[in-house]
Amino acid sequence: MDNIRWSYAINQWRTVETDLARLDQMESAFKTISVCGFEAIEITDVALGGHTIPAYFGSSAKFIEFLKGCGLSCVSSYFAGLDHCNPLAPADHERMAGSAGRAAELLAELGGSRLLARPCGPYWKEAPITGEKIGVLADCWNRVGAATKSAGVKTALHVDFLGGIRREDDIHKLLALTDPELVHVALDTAEFVIAGLDPVAFLKEHGARVAHVQFKDATTVDTFDDYARENAEMEYWPMPIITAGAERGIDRWYYEMGTPGGLVDFPEVTAALRNIGYTGWIVVESDQSPHVEESVMLNGWYKKKLLAEL
């Protein structure tokens, strides 16, 4: 597992506007992530992305200095919204490529190498997902991938259970229509499992396209098509609102690794990553955690256990 580095998503420290708004809050979050055994952070537009770092620190170099002072080494990756554009709108593609290129340059300065994006907006808004639409998406992401590649950053599409690209054959079609040198996949274990996808099988079939991995657990598969309901996901700031599952009492889809009843087989996924020779980041996430510090501690414990078993 020497080729794998472990990072932690910082977005769950930024669920309301007063979070991660002061340097002491950042210091506390970074030290917490460090002491739990992670060496980097993954940022998003609202969590240290965009203009945040220059505004707070003046330069990327000064931010990295601050990060290192807290025991972390770099920013592994950036989950970008690309100016809230719609990849299904060809008129937006140029703007998206420009935004991605700027984000990639910032990320490269921060030591990162993976720009993540959703391949398509929410399913409930964009359905039906047709072959023609997938063609438009492919054009978009080929363009974005080219824009980030010039900064040395790979574009990795993050498949999630609420998104338009969530069915296995749609993912296959999108991969077939995109340039494997430019467009990659970010495999998120919980999102795959909730969507009814098998991450291990996917790694066996498409391992060469996987350029980024996110680890979190889930306890429920969306067998009731909650993803398709109106307003299953709503735009909001700083985090989107997920209402999917609310009618049947699901307050939380995502859980810490090692949660009793968790559906992700992390030893199997990790073995599959090793078998395909995966090199790069595993980013652990705490989405929907009611208590982010507890979650990172639990995930840190599980990571140690996982590595010890391997």
Add this chain to the structure above:
Amino acid sequence: MSTAESSGVGPEYQSRNIKWSYMDHWTMRSPSGWVTPQHGIKYADRFYRQLAGVGFQGVDPFEFRLLAQAQLFGSARKAEQFAQDRGIERFVNMFVAFYDDRTHLAETHDALLRNFENKVRAFEGITLDSFIVMPVSRYWLVEPVTDDKIKTMAECWSRIGRMLKTHGIKLSCHHEFYCALHSREEIDKFYAYADPEYVGLFIDTAQHEIVGIDSTELYLQYADRVTGFHFKDTHHTDTVDDYRTPPDPERAASTTSRWFWEMGTAEGLVDFPKLMRAIKSKGYTGWLTVEHDKADIGGANYAESTCRAKWYIDNVLSPIYP
């Protein structure tokens, strides 16, 4: 195979001089509100995973918390095994809670001795290094604190300490800033009267700092009698005699609503590097304990405080004396 090994999250620093234990004041959120690890097996599971995950090797329970865990798991030994399965080496010291602390009254001593004999029996399935006690009641319940009263307190704990020693347990006195043995003068008198073979000093850095006592100087004076430490910080000293506040100066004093802080805050008053250098200079080896007492006041939380404190240990204290 040891239980710590079975979880894969065992101690990483076994060759080191110092092992770090954690005093359990923990609270966490649950669907039914705030709970402690004793409220259910799933909460205990989360608690021990979190501590072992950041590298704590031991746990110091309160007596009442250990009793609840013994009830939950069937025995104190089974409770300890549960912690060991998650990477904790063992329970180290127990902070004793249930006893008549009017030790300045000689007529309480016989019953106190019997009480502590019962405690030994209750926990005989596990190995505990120390029983930690606040050696006397709160100041406002005892004052005036006279030499005779201090001598009576010392007689009490010498007697109980002698009994504990026959069971391999140390008697450790822990001086809260509001207890009737809190000032340097009172502490010096108490240890002059108490039998050095049976009565140990457990230094709590924040409690002493609040009184205005330098923990390092106290340690250097009593190094041979020191049985352990609580590492925690404070942002305030008591300059207005808060220690005399009824009913409970830790919760109701005027200076601050939160006396105790984790190591590593900018406002912290305790000089931990200085203390760590002193501990090294004396060749102390074994357990040191992190304590976060009422860390959840004002919306803060134990998990964050604990991560910050352990970060401080790993990055500041361990480089001084690993």
